[in-house]
Structures are given as structure tokens and as C-alpha cells.
Amino acid sequence: xxxxxxxxxxxxxxxxxxxxxxxxxxxxxxxxxxxxxxxxxxxxxxxxxxxxxxxxxxxxxxxxxxxxxxxxxxxxxxxxxxxxxxxxxxxxxxxxxxxxxxxxxxxxxxxxxxxxxxxxxxxxxxxxxxxxxxxxxxxxxxxxxxxxxxxxxxxxxxxxxxxxxxxxxxxxxxxxxxxxxxxxxxxxxxxxxxxxxxxxxxxxxxxxxxxxxxxxxxxxxxxxxxxxxxxxxxxxxxxxxxxxxxxxxxxxxxxxxxxxxxxxxxxxxxxxxxxxxxxxxxxxxxxxxxxxxxxxxxxxxxxxxxxxxxxxxxxxxxxxxxxxxxxxxxxxxxxxxxxxxxxxxxxxxxxxxxxxxxxxxxxxxxxxxxxxxxxxxxxxx
Ligand SMILES: NC(=O)c1ccc[n+]([C@@H]2O[C@H](COP(=O)([O-])OP(=O)(O)OC[C@H]3O[C@@H](n4cnc5c(N)ncnc54)[C@H](O)[C@@H]3O)[C@@H](O)[C@H]2O)c1
Ligand SMILES: [Fe+2]
Numbered sequence: 500x501x502x503x504x505x506x507x508x509x510x511x512x513x514x515x516x517x518x519x520x521x522x523x524x525x526x527x528x529x530x531x532x533x534x535x536x537x538x539x540x541x542x543x544x545x546x547x548x549x550x551x552x553x554x555x556x557x558x559x560x561x562x563x564x565x566x567x568x569x570x571x572x573x574x575x576x577x578x579x580x581x582x583x584x585x586x587x588x589x590x591x592x593x594x595x596x597x598x599x600x601x602x603x604x605x606x607x608x609x610x611x612x613x614x615x616x617x618x619x620x621x622x623x624x625x626x627x628x629x630x631x632x633x634x635x636x637x638x639x640x641x642x643x644x645x646x647x648x649x650x651x652x653x654x655x656x657x658x659x660x661x662x663x664x665x666x667x668x669x670x671x672x673x674x675x676x677x678x679x680x681x682x683x684x685x686x687x688x689x690x691x692x693x694x695x696x697x698x699x700x701x702x703x704x705x706x707x708x709x710x711x712x713x714x715x716x717x718x719x720x721x722x723x724x725x726x727x728x729x730x731x732x733x734x735x736x737x738x739x740x741x742x743x744x745x746x747x748x749x750x751x752x753x754x755x756x757x758x759x760x761x762x763x764x765x766x767x768x769x770x771x772x773x774x775x776x777x778x779x780x781x782x783x784x785x786x787x788x789x790x791x792x793x794x795x796x797x798x799x800x801x802x803x804x805x806x807x808x809x810x811x812x813x814x815x816x817x818x819x820x821x822x823x824x825x826x827x828x829x830x831x832x833x834x835x836x837x838x839x840x841x842x843x844x845x846x847x848x849x850x851x852x853x854x855x856x857x858x859x860x861x862x863x864x865x866x867x868x869x870x871x872x873x874x875x876x877x878x879x880x
Contacts, residue, residue, distance in 0.1 A: 502746040504680075509651050509757055514680040514749060516742050519641065522551065522593070522679060523558020529637040529676040531591030534560050535584050537604035538595040539568040547643060547684060551595055563587050565607075568596075571665070571774050571781070572603040573658040577617065580607040591637045594675070597696060598647030598781065601640050602655035605673045608638045609655070622654055622669035622858055632672050640675035643684045645748035646696025646782050648703065648756025650678035658775055664853055665771040680753065682745035691783065693735055694831045697748055699782030701728040702766055702789060703755030708807060709800045710762030710862040717761035724754035726811055729827070736831060762862025765792045765854070769875060772853035779840045786833045787840065791878040792863075793821055795871060799864035837880045847876045 503515035513521060526534055536555060542548050543566035556562045565583045568576050584592070584607050594604025610617050612634035620626050640650035649655070653674045654667050688696070704724035707717050728751045731744040738744075769792070770784040793800075797817060805816035813823045834840060851872045854860060860867045 502743060504750070510674050511677045512651065512680060512753065513677065514746065516681060516683050516746070518679055519551065519554065519681040519684060522554045522639070522641065523560060525639050525677045525679055526555070526558070526560055526591065526593065529591065529639065531593070531637055531639065532560060533587075533589050534591045534593045534639070535563050535565055535587055535589040535607070536593045536595060537565045537568070537580060537600055537607060539570065539597070539600045540566050542596050542600065542643060545687065547687065548595065551593070551641065555593065563589065568600050568603050570599050571658055571778055572599050573660050574617065575660060576603055577606050577610060577657060581611050584611050589636070591639070593639045593641065595641045595643060597642070597644035597692070598649045598656070601642060601647065601649035602657065604640070605638055605649070605675065606655040606657060606668060608636050609668070609670055609673050611636065617657070617668055618659060618666060620668050620670060622667040627670045630670050632670070635670070635672045638673075638675040640678045641684070642678065642680060642749065642752070644688055644692060644696040645685050645745065645752040646699035648700065648752040648754070650675055650680065651753045652756040663775055665775050665857070667858065678753070680749040682742050682749055685745050685749065686739055686742075690736065692780070693739070694732070694833065695780045695783035695786065696752070697728055697732040697735070697782070698786035698831070698833065700748065700752040700755040701725055701732070702782070702785045703759045703763070704728070704751070705789070706764040706766055707755070707758035707761040708803065709764060709796060709864050711799070711864055712762050712862055714761040717758045720754045721758035721761070722807055722810055724751045724758060725807065727751040727754070729811055733830065763859040764863040765795065765860050765867055765872070765875065768854040768857040768860030768863070768867065769850070769872070769879065771857050771859065772850040773837065773842055775853065776846055776850065777840065777842050779842070783833065784837070784840065786828060787835070787837055788879050790821065790824055791875055793824065795875060796864045842880055844880055847873060847880070850876060
């Protein structure tokens with residue numbers, strides 16, 4: 500069976516195997532006739548990018564490509580992208596890739612014609628209202644991974660290279676006008692990226708579900724998102740060509756991004772700091788950190804995690820869920836400790852300060868402070 504979806508929430512989503520063929524039509528429908536295709540350096544050398552460029556060219560959209568994007572993209576990548584976008588006189592962005600390329604593509608569109616620096620739009624309070632929304636060109640997002648859900652998100656994450664911190668930039672119009680979610684595009688992901696991105700989706704749902712804020716819509720979406728990852732991530736790990744499970748993973752990724760409107764938590768606050776200093780993969784870092792954060796939050800989330808466990812078919816309430824998480828990580832080959840990703844104890848103080856000032860941590864069920872974050876790092880490393 501192949502899964503197909505034509506959804507309008509939270510944006511237009513065309514999900515299904517082979518739907519990348521609709522790219523030209525998607526651009527046309529949002530008024531893009533001369534897009535800049537934005538992807539990262541690694542994807543640029545794979546046949547997937549040539550295929551997408553070919554589709555654009557065939558539909559009369561030209562074949563302009565920007566690829567200067569690191570995993571964990573930076574402000575330098577953004578500046579280069581804006582320069583290319585303006586120089587080529589483009590009228591929209593097609594962002595192709597995992598979260599790194601999608602975020603940077605979205606931010607190029609957002610920042611191309613703003614007059615303030617990008618940091619003025621950090622996702623704090625109503626900063627976003629400072630932006631001129633009328634000059635933001637349309638974005639079509641084409642995910643090649645199933646994790647961040649950036650294709651349906653209103654934020655982009657970039658590193659401020661001067662301050663050495665990851666910042667979340669937010670504006671409602673960063674939301675792509677259309678996301679084409681073609682599970683066939685995710686088949687070529689290396690195994691560790693399939694696992695890391697899949698765990699990012701799971702953890703978006705878990706942290707959103709655990710956040711104390713009131714948002715029952717997100718609560719329901721988070722719960723079903725966790726169920727999809729629990730069932731389908733092992734299936735795509737066992738068989739990379741399982742398109743049906745790949746489609747479910749793409750849905751789960753989108754659901755995670757919708758759910759975390761309810762808030763994230765300490766897993767992301769810690770993972771962002773580690774990612775900046777050690778350039779580790781975002782989702783894999785989250786997965787390593789997850790059990791220690793669950794243990795910290797236990798007394799605040801025990802009841803609701805017990806309810807989730809019942810829905811997920813896990814026996815034993817919170818403790819059963821905790822043991823499931825450990826076993827799930829083991830079967831997926833996820834390292835137990837951050838030191839296995841190259842993280843040492845020497846920069847814990849610096850990472851603690853970074854984690855404390857990361858807005859993701861502000862909705863952690865147990866309020867974060869210097870003491871408990873230092874303890875978390877000690878436990879995770
Ligand atoms: N915007 C958001 O809401 C949001 C949410 C979570 C994370 N993020 C950010 O997203 C970034 C991480 O994104 P990610 O986890 O998707 O990883 P990524 O985009 O950095 O990609 C990881 C690697 O996988 C490769 N890759 C991706 N798809 C592939 C495919 N189909 N075939 C072969 N290789 C492929 C990429 O080239 C890259 O080398 C981080 O910067 C993180 O902070 C953003
Ligand atoms: Fe994430």
C-alpha cells in the first residue's frame with residue numbers, strides 16, 4: 500500500500516511516493532517562476548539534487564543552485580545565500596534537504612529583504628512583529644529526511660558564529676507555502692541519519708507532550724507522533740526501502756514540528772549547546788541526552804507519561820516508558836553517553852550557560868537552574 504495525503508494543515512502538504520514530480524506545479528501554484536534551489540554540500544553531490552534541478556528546468560523554472568550549507572548552518576551560510584538569491588533575481592526558494600538546508604532556505608527567503616539583523620527576530624516574545632512580512636518571497640520545502648519537521652515549521656535554527664550559540668529565528672511567514680513530502684527521497688539517508696532524524700521527531704513529540712503548557716491539540720498530535728515513530732522507525736532501520744514506513748516517518752516528523760508549538764524542553768536546550776561546540780548531529784544528540792532528562796523530570800511528568808505509555812502499549816507506567824526508551828535506543832544503535840560523540844567534561848560550564856539561556860528549556864517541566872543542568876551534563880557525558 501502506498502500512502503497519499505493532500506493536507507492543508509499547518510500548510511499545504513502533498514505527501515506520497517513519487518510526488519516530487521509535482522514540484523514545477525507546486526512552484527507555479529505559489530507564484531514562483533525563478534526559484535533558487537537551496538541544499539547542503541553533501542546532497543548537492545547526490546543524484547537527488549540533479550533530479551530536482553532537472554524537474555525545475557523542465558517546468559521552466561531554471562536551474563539555479565546554492566549549496567554552501569554546513570550541517571548546523573551558520574550566519575555566514577545565510578549571508579552567502581542571501582547574496583546569491585538577490586544576485587540571481589530570484590522570486591522564491593525551493594529548499595531541499597534535512598533540517599539544515601530547509602532552515603537555511605527558509606531563512607534566506609525571510610531575510611533577503613529585511614532591514615534589521617536576523618538576531619532581532621529570535622523566537623522570544625513578539626520579536627517577530629518587527630519584520631516586514633510583505634517582502635518575504637514564497638518557499639517550497641522538499642524534505643529528504645524525516646525528523647526536524649522544518650518543512651511545516653515557522654522557525655529556522657542557525658548558529659550565531661560570533662556568540663557561538665544556536666538561535667531559533669521565528670516568523671509565521673517562514674512557514675513554507677507548500678511541503679512536498681515524498682518518502683522515496685528519504686531512502687538514501689545514511690543509517691545513522693535515518694535514526695538520528697527519526698529520534699528528533701520522537702523527541703519533539705515527547706518534549707511537547709511533557710511540557711506543562713496548555714495546548715490539548717498539540718498534546719494529541721504529540722501522542723500519535725510518538726506511536727508512529729515507535730512502530731515505524733525500527734521498520735525503516737530493518738528495511739531502508741520500506742516506503743510505507745518512510746511515509747509514516749515523514750508524517751511523524753511533521754507532527755513533531757506542529758506539536759512543539761506547545762514547547763520543547765531540556766533535551767533540546769542541552770543538545771543545541773552540544774551541537775554548537777562539537778558539531779554533533781542534532782537528533783542523535785537528543786537521543787543520547789533523553790533518558791537523563793526524563794529522570795530529572797520524573798516527578799513532574801510521571802502521571803502524563805503513564806497515560807502515554809498506556810496508549811503506546813508500554814506496560815509499567817513511567818518506569819516502563821523509561822525502560823522502553825533505553826531498549827529502543829539500544830536496538831537502534833544509539834550511543835549511551837555523549838562522550839561517545841566526542842563530548843568531554845572540559846566545556847561543561849560553558850555549555851551549562853548556553854543551555855540555560857536557550858528558550859527551548861524554558862518549557863521544561865522542572866525549571867532548569869545551574870545546579871540541575873550541570874548535573875544533567877555530568878550524567879549525559
Ligand atoms: N526548524 C526547526 O523547527 C528545527 C527543528 C529541529 C532541528 N532543527 C535543526 O535542523 C538541523 C538538523 O537537521 P537534520 O537532523 O535533518 O540533519 P541535516 O539537515 O544536518 O542532515 C544531516 C546529514 O544528512 C544528509 N542527508 C539528508 N537527507 C539525505 C538523503 N535523503 N540522502 C543522503 N543524505 C542525506 C545531509 O546532507 C547531512 O549531511 C539542526 O541545525 C537543527 O538545529 C530545526
Ligand atoms: Fe529537534
